[in-house]
Amino acid sequence: LSANETHGKGGSAVCLSKESLSYAYISALLAKLSLNHNSPIIDDQSIDVTVYGRKFSGVWREPQLQLQLKCTNKSGCIDKKTDEIIIDLSKKNYDDLRTFSPIPKVLVVHHAPSSQEEWIKENTNSIELMNMSYWYILGGLSDSDGGKRIRIPLSQKLDSDRLIEMLKEASNLIPLTNLVLSNVE
Amino acid sequence: MSNKKLKDKVLKHLKIMGWKNITPESAPIELWNHGENQIVLPVDSLIQHSQSIALLEAAISSIFEIDKVNLNLEFEVDRVSVQASGQNIGYGRIIYQEGLKALSGLYEIIKNNASSNINIKGKTKYVNEYMSEVHMMAPDSGSMIYKAELGLYEPQEDNDNESFQDLGSLGRVLNSRCAKLVLKAAKTFESSREFSPAELMHVGIDIKFCEAFVNLFSASSETLRFQFDWSPKEIVSDDVPTEVLFNIAHKEAAQKYVKAFKKTESLSLVEQPAIIEKYSWPQDATKGKVSFKTSLDNIDYSMTYETDEILYLRLKQEKVKKEVALSGKFLRTKNKKSKLEILSLVSIKIGPQDTLDIDEPDIDN
Numbered sequence: 001l002s003a004n005e006t007h008g009k010g011g012s013a014v015c016l017s018k019e020s021l022s023y024a025y026i027s028a029l030l031a032k033l034s035l036n037h038n039s040p041i042i043d044d045q046s047i048d049v050t051v052y053g054r055k056f057s058g059v060w061r062e063p064q065l066q067l068q069l070k071c072t073n074k075s076g077c078i079d080k081k082t083d084e085i086i087i088d089l090s091k092k093n094y095d096d097l098r099t100f101s102p103i104p105k106v107l108v109v110h111h112a113p114s115s116q117e118e119w120i121k122e123n124t125n126s127i128e129l130m131n132m133s134y135w136y137i138l139g140g141l142s143d144s145d146g147g148k149r150i151r152i153p154l155s156q157k158l159d160s161d162r163l164i165e166m167l168k169e170a171s172n173l174i175p176l177t178n179l180v181l182s183n184v185e
Numbered sequence: 186m187s188n189k190k191l192k193d194k195v196l197k198h199l200k201i202m203g204w205k206n207i208t209p210e211s212a213p214i215e216l217w218n219h220g221e222n223q224i225v226l227p228v229d230s231l232i233q234h235s236q237s238i239a240l241l242e243a244a245i246s247s248i249f250e251i252d253k254v255n256l257n258l259e260f261e262v263d264r265v266s267v268q269a270s271g272q273n274i275g276y277g278r279i280i281y282q283e284g285l286k287a288l289s290g291l292y293e294i295i296k297n298n299a300s301s302n303i304n305i306k307g308k309t310k311y312v313n314e315y316m317s318e319v320h321m322m323a324p325d326s327g328s329m330i331y332k333a334e335l336g337l338y339e340p341q342e343d344n345d346n347e348s349f350q351d352l353g354s355l356g357r358v359l360n361s362r363c364a365k366l367v368l369k370a371a372k373t374f375e376s377s378r379e380f381s382p383a384e385l386m387h388v389g390i391d392i393k394f395c396e397a398f399v400n401l402f403s404a405s406s407e408t409l410r411f412q413f414d415w416s417p418k419e420i421v422s423d424d425v426p427t428e429v430l431f432n433i434a435h436k437e438a439a440q441k442y443v444k445a446f447k448k449t450e451s452l453s454l455v456e457q458p459a460i461i462e463k464y465s466w467p468q469d470a471t472k473g474k475v476s477f478k479t480s481l482d483n484i485d486y487s488m489t490y491e492t493d494e495i496l497y498l499r500l501k502q503e504k505v506k507k508e509v510a511l512s513g514k515f516l517r518t519k520n521k522k523s524k525l526e527i528l529s530l531v532s533i534k535i536g537p538q539d540t541l542d543i544d545e546p547d548i549d550n
Contacts, residue, residue, distance in 0.1 A: 059209060060216060061223050066236070102214045102227045102236050173212045 008116055018071035021119055022110040023048070025133050026067065029160050035167070046096035047105070051167070058171025065166055066105045068097055073112040084151040085111055085134050094148045097138040104176045106166065107136040107150070108158055133158040135166075137176045155179055188232045191241045194256055195226060195248065201268065201412055202252055203327035214240070219327075222251050252325075262318075263335040263360045264414040267291055270328040271407035277326025283403035284329065288321070290401030291331050295319055297393045298363040311340060315359060331401075335360040337418060353419045361425040364413045366390070368426045370398065374438035382449045383516045383526035385442060392446035395439045402436040409435075449518045454481075456510035456534060462487065464501050473497030477511065479525065486525035488515075496543065503535055510534040513543075 008017050026049055030037050036052040048069040054062055070087055077086050087109045089097070097105050110133040112119055121128035135158040136150060156162075156179055169176055199206075204217040204224065215226040224244045227237035245256045269279070269287060279287075299312045318336025325332060338356030366389050373380060373390060385391070402409050409431040415421040459479040466473040472491040479486055492500070503509070513530035517523070534540045 059207060060214070060225065062225075096235075099234075100213065100231065101234055102225075102231050102240060173209055173214075 014116060017116065018073065018110075018112060019048075019069065021112055021129070022069040022071040022108070022133065025110055025129055025158075026069065026108065028129065029158070029163055032160050033164055035163075046093045050103070051163070053167040053171065056168065056171035058168065059173060060171045063167050063170035064103045065163075065170060066101075066103050067108050068093065068105065069108050069110070071110040071112055073114045073116075075114060077111065078154075079151065082151070083154045085109055085154060086149060086151050088147055088149050090147050091144060094138065094141075094144055094150075098141040098143075100139060104137075104166070104170050105139065106176065107138055107152075109134050109136065109150075109152060135162065137178050139175065153179065188227070188237050188241060189229075191238075191245075192226060192229075192232060195224075195241065195244050198248060198252070198254060198256060199224065201266065201327065201330070201410075202254075202325065203268075219251070222247070224248070260414070260416050261418055262320075262337060263357065263416050264322075264332065265291075265295075265335060265360075265363075266325070266330050266332040266412045266414075267401065268328050268330045268410040268412070269401075269403060269406040269408075270410070271405050273405040274329050277324065277329060279329045279403070279405060283405055284324070286400045287329075287403045287406075288331055290397045290399070291333060292321075293397035294367070294394060294401065295333065295335065295363060297391075297397065298366055299359050301389065301391070302359055302362050311355065314338060314340065315356060318356060329406075335363070337416060357419045357421075360413075361415075361421065364411075364426050364429070365424065366394070367411050367429045370394065370439075371429050371431055371435060374431070374435040374442075380442075381524075381526060382442070382446050382518065383528055385446075386516065386528055390442070392443060395443045395446065398439045399436060399443060402431065402439070406436075408432050445518075448520050449516050451528070452515045452517055453513075454515055455512045457481070457512070457515075459488075459509055459511050461500070461503055461505055461507045461509060463505065464497070466497070473501075475500055477509070477527075479511070481517070481525060484523055486523070488525055488527050490527045490530065496541065499541065500533070500535075507535070 006014055008014050026037075029035075030051065036054065037049050038052075046068045047066045049067045051065045051067065052062060053064070056063055070089075072085070072087055078084070079086060087107075089107075097107055111131045113130050119130055121130060134152045134154065134156050136152045136156060138150070166176055199217050199219075202219065204219045206215065207218050208215045208228075213228060213231060215228055217224045217226065224247050225240055226244055227234060227240050231237060249255050267287075296312070296316055299315050300308070303311050303315075305311070315336075315338045318338045320334040320336070322332035322334060324330055336356050337354040338359075339354045369388055370390055373385065373388065382392075385395075411426075411429040411431075413425070413427050415425070415427070457479055459477040461475065462478045463476040464473065465476075472493060475490045475492060475497065477488045477490065479488065510533070511527070511530060512532045512534070514528040516526045516528050518526070530543045532540050532542050
């Protein structure tokens with residue numbers, strides 16, 4: 001099965017399976033970090049997961065992050081020249097994520113192998129989830145007439161260290177910012 | 186309910202319960218702490234943001250869990266809470282004797298208010314029925330908070346009495362008058378002017394109120410905060426307060442007035458001989474003043490009576506030095522400078538066949 005296939009072995013649409021993959025990646029990090037989370041029943045605000053920290057030392061003792069999960073396995077989604085992953089957002093997603101909000105919002109884009117068969121490597125004693133998710137902050141970006149192409153530096157890998165750092169920043173009410181200033185086309 | 190109203194409701198509760206706002210400048214959220222607990226609210230500038238309703242709902246849920254108060258309930262009764270604060274008052278902990286006296290003080294304020302505002306046939310029955318719908322609530326912590334529910338009492342067998350029908354339930358009339366009396370007391374007690382007992386009684390503040398207030402403002406208290414929550418079941422007028430604050434200076438004034446009241450005696454006199462001494466209408470005043478001279482128990486007194494334009498002009502037809510007879514309630518102060526004051530007049534007899542009947546409300550509400 002490749003990126004061109006529309007349905008997987010089980011019969012469901014691949015686009016839904018990509019959501020599951022993205023969610024599985026985040027769930028694994030949350031489990032490792034003992035972070036609580038919940039998901040809205042209807043995602044009408046471009047939020048897939050709300051992450052809750054507990055007993056943080058900052059002024060906000062139980063900081064939260066809201067994550068919009070995306071997954072791409074399109075060929076050419078990685079720009080090797082600039083070391084960026086490219087994702088196209090709808091105007092709604094873009095506007096929801098860029099507006100100033102009480103709880104910080106983070107775009108999380110998972111880069112999946114083009115072949116669905118390769119999404120998970122099943123070993124004798126473990127499974128490996130391929131490849132990696134990247135994070136991006138759109139807060140404060142300018143308005144747009146239509147959808148937007150976002151280019152995320154590959155240095156913005158979402159791993160457990162970065163996730164916990166973001167929660168610490170939220171706990172101290174420090175606005176989340178990208179490591180490298182925005183690349184928006 | 187709008188997000189703004191919901192937030193106002195939450196804020197009101199947090200303030201009453203002693204939560205502290207620790208929000209740093211330009212934060213996107215408000216943080217309120219109480220011991221180990223924290224509540225997060227959206228800042229006013231983001232109150233319409235799609236995330237805000239979830240934050241408010243979470244706050245209400247936390248309040249229910251922590252403070253055991255359900256802010257989602259639309260209450261069907263009025264509520265009063267009195268928060269006593271001071272360095273010697275613990276978190277929901279006060280000297281037993283003081284707490285009991287304070288509770289009795291609040292009870293007396295509520296009951297005396299009902300008693301002095303119902304002046305119709307069957308008064309005792311109405312007061313008792315009203316009081317049976319006044320409930321003591323378990324005190325709250327957050328300093329020491331005494332609470333009562335004031336029912337929106339409607340007389341069940343009120344076939345003939347239409348006295349209160351235009352004003353809403355009798356319960357609401359009494360509850361709102363109680364709140365207005367508390368506000369009036371705050372203004373009176375903080376005034377630099379010293380009022381005579383008769384003047385206090387004219388605005389509804391009598392010795393019972395002052396004593397009850399002093400009991401409520403117990404020795405350990407440094408401030409008292411009255412909070413009135415009006416049920417949305419009935420409309421509440423703008424002049425009815427929701428919050429009234431008192432400090433030690435108010436208590437000291439009340440104690441001073443208790444002493445002043447104790448030197449007085451109330452007298453009901455019928456056709457007490459008196460002489461019209463003087464008429465005056467101060468500039469910009471809404472009432473005229475008529476001075477009388479009288480003698481009681483071989484002591485001469487001068488008294489001033491304030492009246493509306495109609496009675497003032499009628500009395501003014503009588504010459505100064507004219508002998509009249511006054512019937513009504515008087516207050517005699519027994520100290521070095523003995524004083525007799527008119528509390529209320531029922532009639533003024535100006536001739537053998539000529540008596541002016543006066544329909545005067547007992548107190549000014």
